[in-house]
Amino acid sequence: MDQATAMVPDGIVGHLTLSGSREKVRRQLEAYRDAGIYPIVYPIFRRGRAATDLHAAIEWIAAIAP
Numbered sequence: 565m566d567q568a569t570a571m572v573p574d575g576i577v578g579h580l581t582l583s584g585s586r587e588k589v590r591r592q593l594e595a596y597r598d599a600g601i602y603p604i605v606y607p608i609f610r611r612g613r614a615a616t617d618l619h620a621a622i623e624w625i626a627a628i629a630p
Contacts, residue, residue, distance in 0.1 A: 582625075586628050589625075590628045
């Protein structure tokens with residue numbers, strides 16, 4: 565997995581994910597909405613923390629959604 569991760573350029577990650585500061589994610593969500601795209605939010609869970617991390621992701625997105 566580490567080799568595969570190393571092969572993905574940071575620019576691709578930034579372009580294809582909702583990541584970064586709250587303001588950056590808010591701008592990304594607005595751009596998706598303006599383009600008629602319904603984003604898929606799929607958080608990456610920490611081992612043994614799936615329910616907690618999913619709940620946190622839902623709350624975080626709801627708080628910053630345009």
